[in-house]
Amino acid sequence: MTGKIARWVARDVLRSIWLGLYTFFFLIITLSFFTFFDDPSRVLLSLLNLVLMVVPLVSMIFVLTYLHNNRNFIVLTLTQPVSRRSVFWGYWWGLAIPLQLALLVGMGLPVAFHLLAHRALWLASVLQVVGAMLLTQIFLGLAIWLSFAHEDRLKALASGLLVWLSLTFLYDGLLLVVILLASAYPIEKFAVGLSFLNPLDLVRLLLLMQMDVAALMGFTAEVFKKFLGNAVGTLAAVTALLIWIAFPTWMAFRNFMKKDF
Amino acid sequence: MINLALFLTVLVGQTPAPEKGVIEIDLQKTPSASPTLTVCGTCPRRSLREAIEEAPPGAVIYVLGGVYRESTLVIRKPLTLIGEDGPVLDGEGKFEILVVDSVDGFQIRGFTLKNAGISFTEDQAALKLKNSQNCFVEDNTFLDNFFAIYLENTHSCVIRNNRVRGPGRTESFSGNAIHVWNGYNIWIEGNHLSYHRDGIYFEFVRDSKIYNNVSENHVRYGMHFMFSEGNDFARNVFRDCGAGVAVMYSKHTKLRQNRFEFNWGGASYGLLLKEIDDTDIEGNVFYKNTVGLYVEGSNRVFVRGNTLEKNGWAIRVLGNSMALSFMYNNIVGNTFEASSNAGRSFNTYLHNYWDGYVGYDLNRDGYGDVPHRPVRLFTQLVEQYPPAVILLHSPLEFLITYAERLLPVLSPSVIEDDRPLMGRIVWSKSKDSSNDTDR
Incomplete structure (x- = not known):
């Protein structure tokens, strides 16, 4: 049943003009970056800036509006003899697959074609696409959670924007304040630790470490690399990202199962 | 003087039309100045050491192809060493190879000098010139030496078109490719230097020219000089060195x-x-x-x-x-x-x-x-608080830079x-x- 609902939702989402625009936007941007910049590392860095700002925002807003537009239909589905569980997972997969497809077509394809011709920075390129997909999944989970937590459409949108703002700018702002205040202390390890808590920072640093710019980050990069270099560090990074996907999804699931529509 | 003679031979070969005010020297009529000796594996004279001892000052020693393991050769008189068919002088990882001491007029060309030994108490070099002047080091190959070309208290030298490749060991286990301590009027041109500690190292060197060299892949610096005045560096390439190029107190x-x-x-x-x-x-x-x-x-x-x-x-x-x-x-x-x-x-x-x-x-x-x-504001933050570089390429950095554009007073x-x-x-x-x- 989950599969059936997921297929139906996915088909509906894929018909959305906004998703088409999103795909087209990334396709145009990625292709033009590869055309106009001669340096693949410059392409990746420009793409990174874009991914960190646009992917979370679009995933968040798109999912929030879709779920609220289809609120009545979800309720109607629940009156049918289908389990809540399969309705939830149906929507989760149904939303995730088209969003991931959009990224794969918009960014993955141009990057893959580029990689066929130039092997330089292949790991960073792959990380770029995988990172964007992880961020999509994380913000999708957050959006589903927020959507079921708030009855009011405006409230849900506002809180979604707030979460996006916090993770994108506020968290880093606070990190900067901490670094400035504690400048008398060797703060690098602590700062690296804090960056593990924010998926955007983690994805960004993971990517930067694969590139030349890591040398500009001096001691901080060394700390990060040393930590990532051992099994515990890699495990911690993967776990942190998986928790960021699993925790909001689990909260949303719990909320959905108990919710009195 | 030997340089000049050779140079003139080349010129005379072309017999340029005499000009007003130019003194014409016909080398055919001048007595041949330099007695020559030949060293090779099958010659009567097989040892370069013996040849150096026997040679009168100003002699030319031709050394034919082959490997010569003769520990450290010390030269105390003006000599010209010419290698033909790539003779190899091997330091066997233990010795200095050639030491030229207090000589006015020394030339070496066409040799391969390799495996000068490592020492932690003295600077062992493949070719060491000390207290000397008017030397000419050209078209040689230096391989896997501790120090390669080492000039100590020596002036008026040309070091040209040599290929110097070090062993690429760590800093304390490798010396410099061209090392000059206390000298002036040194001309270093067209050399290719790689895999040493420092490519070119100068200390107390004045009025020297360093042109068209390539210095790359060194453990520490491509070029490093201190307490040196009036030197001219042009059209050199310093590439891919551990710490780049550092010049100090000059x-x-x-x-x-x-x-x-x-x-x-x-x-x-x-x-x-x-x-x-x-x-x-x-x-x-x-x-x-x-x-x-x-x-x-x-x-x-x-x-x-x-x-x-x-x-x-x-x-x-x-x-x-x-x-x-x-x-x-x-x-x-x-x-x-x-x-x-x-x-x-x-x-x-x-x-x-x-x-x-x-x-x-x-x-x-x-x-x-x-x-x-x-x-930029972010650059300044990183300068004052180095850990802030963790925010490199983050959306916050973008925001700060964008804010500066709107409010230039922030910059x-x-x-x-x-x-x-x-x-x-x-x-x-x-x-x-x-x-x-x-x-």
């Missing part, structure tokens, strides 16, 4: 049309200046270095017509530098254009092309109408170019000063 140096490139690492500099005064840095290219040009405690340094491209920091100037003149440079595609720890600047930045400039040119005179401040004004150029400077070929290095 005056009146010219660095022109060199390339400093790919010196990339946590503590690498394209060119590091420490207490360098009255120096010209012109027409160089700084490409892909962690820090392109680093200036500390230096006065009256003229940085003109250089291209700084794709570096981490294009320039980094500490506050203890004064009267630095930074003009007509291209600063393109760097992560940070400039950085300084100073509160105010006593240096001049004018007429540079900064690709980060977002100003305008209403009167179309080619110069921007509003000043450019290359030190630190420690470095300011009042009249930045609107377009990249392209130097025409005629202005290319490749022909005006004094020869």
